[in-house]
Amino acid sequence: MELMGSTLTATYARPKTSHFLPAISTMASSYRNTQPVMAMNPSANMWRTNSYYKGSSSIQSPSSLQRDGFDLVRAKTMFYPSNRSALTTRYTPDDWYKSNHNNYRESESSRKSAERLRKDTVRLMQDKEQLTRRSQENTSKNIAERVNDIVFWRSELSHEIDNMVTEIAALTEVKRRLERALAETEGPLQVSQECLYHREKRMSIDLVHDEVEKDLIKEVEVIKSCQEKMRRHLERAIAQLASNRAAQHELEKDMSDKVTAQRIDDRCHYLRNTSDGIGYHRGIDRIDHSVSLPDSWSKFTDDNILLSQSQRAASHKLRDEIEILLNTTSNEMWSQFNNVNVAFTGRISETGDAKNSLQAHLAKTLQELFQTEMLIESLKKAIRDKESPLKVAQTRLEERTRRPNVELCRDNPHHRLVSEVMEIEDTIHKLQERLMEAESTLQTLVKTKVTLEHDLSIKANSLFLDQEKCMSLRKSFPSMPRLVGYT
Template sequence: MSALPAKPGLRHSVSEWYSNNHQLSETAQHERHVSNVIRQEGRSLRNETNCQTTWDERDTSRRLRDRTWDVARCKEALEACAQKVDQEMEALTLTKEQTEQALAATAVPLEVSSECLTLRDGRRGYELVVDPVDEQLKREVELIEKVQQVLQQHIDKSFEQLCVLQEARHQLTADLQNKMDALDIDMSCLSLTIKSPQISLKTNPTRIPSGSSTPQEWIQFSQYNMANAQEAMQVSYQMREEMSLTRAQLQNELDTQRRAAEFALRKRNHHEEQARDELEWQIKNTEDEMAEMESDIQGLDADLQAKTASLKLAHTRLENRTNRPGMDLCRDEVQHGLVNEIHQLEATNTALKQKLSEAQLSCPLRCSHSSLLILGTGF
């Protein structure tokens, strides 16, 4: 027995069929409308995002160009400041070398003045006097030592200032190198496009790197470095002016003192030459007087010898007349004359001997004084 066909499913009415078809049509129409709206919104969004992306890219490029211009201007300012620092360092180094040369130039005058004092200490006797030459030479030595101390202080200060300038130059160099690196990076970023092969997605590119600074801090940092360098250069300039002025003033003082010492020495030499001429004149007169005294001593001695012979004659005559006999032994005028002659000759001999003794005693004194005069002339 064959099986009966299965019963069809739930049957719908014609109205339900129309209603279902109408619903399907409305649903399809709604879906198409929604799709159309989405498509229109998508197209609008694409247009807006394309415009926004293009604008953002161009705005970013503009900002990069502005930033590179700012960095380039700042780099130029740093380079100009660094160049001025280099020039100031060269000028200060030159001034320092000139001051060192001035300090070295005082060594010989100091040795000369000290040697002069040492040599003058070798004077003997009454020539070892404290005269104006000694005073001027001692003042010159003290002044040179003071000048050396002042110049050395300036040299030390200039060396310290060179270190300050070097540190400022180092800060400028570091800042300048950072500006150059940043400029290279920004220029590289400016050259990138969407077709560049170097571009790629990065992990968290919007993060804020550690050590980041604000634009105000960025410009203030460079301004501080340049201001610090300007201040160091100003101090260096004032120091150079002060060193040049001090060198000129000290040189004038040294020249003035040198001329004063030379004048005192010339004046002293003139006085010594006058004293020497006076002593030489005294020596000549003393020697002449000694020669005359020697001649007079010889004359006195000759007269004494002659008077002794006359005395012998008178003694002999008087003694021989004592041998007269008898009444002829008369104390006549001859007798009285011989006695008076003997007394006169004895008095004369006594006077001659006394004067000869005085003359002989005065000769050693004159010789001694003449020796002192000769020593006084320095011969």
């Protein structure tokens, strides 16, 4: 940048024994604008107008350079009229004309003046030649320092770009694992829901809200909660990747600009008076295309690097959170999966024991039912067996009523026959009552048998649902590496 007739230089504290540039922290305070030409020659800026300084100060103020969308606002190019006086000669054209006229009139004086002028001119040309050579050397030195600054910031940008590329690759891998882990949770969720649907087919008394159902509902809630956490972190990872790529884009754009600037400054540094391609560019020294100062120039790159570092730190933190989330969710799902399996095992054992007990009771009931039926048959046979003795006793009594006259005596046989008939009838009555009790007991046993058989079918259905349907589904559950997205 050329300002006020001279080239600004930037000073840095560098070790003389090392070819490496200092760190960013040492560079932050190392940019100091110095104006050696103005200090040496205060009249060097007298040719510039006041409007130039007002316009220049408003354009080049560091406080007015704000970053909006990572683009620099370019200041307007200002054009100024030339007020510059001839600085390379000691006399004006009028003096020269007057001198000629005086030389015409004063030939003697002219020769002495010409001799003096010749000597002074030779000395002036020698002085100006030395001044021009020193100025060109200083300019070349300033350009070399500028190239070193660009090389330093290029190295910083290159290092940060490499780190950002590595971080983007790491976050992309973690994001891919998170997506795989999220996809793996669909299987266990479907299994849990299928188990709940199957257990809705339980019948009657077995349709209870037991521990298995509670754990299955909790398992569904745990898996859905884990899925929601994974989706939130997946959205954060996608947004962070976008931020990382945006920061990488700014770094690469800045890197590209510095590569171009270094190529231009290198070409300028190696330009010599005998180089090809040099030429006049009238008025170029009065046009200022600059959009930044050394401080704002270094601050721009430093801000890009700091932004990239902050994004890398946020990305690294997010990766750690995702790793913790994957381990936590996999442990939660595995723990609840095991709890449900334990509950299923206990419930199946309880149902199996109940079924075995029902089968034992049903066998005893069937045995008792058979014996009761045999008892009823025995009672019926006993009642039938009492019919003949009753007939015999009644027939005897009826026959003895035909005895004539005084022979119709109430004797001991008569009393015995009457007593026998009463005993047989009482026996038949008691046997019939017992038969009725046996038949009632038989009906009760039949109802018990039906109830036991129905309950046994319910238990068999529950065992089939829990053991065959549900547990067969729960044999396949994602492994721990799959739940954390490694496979």
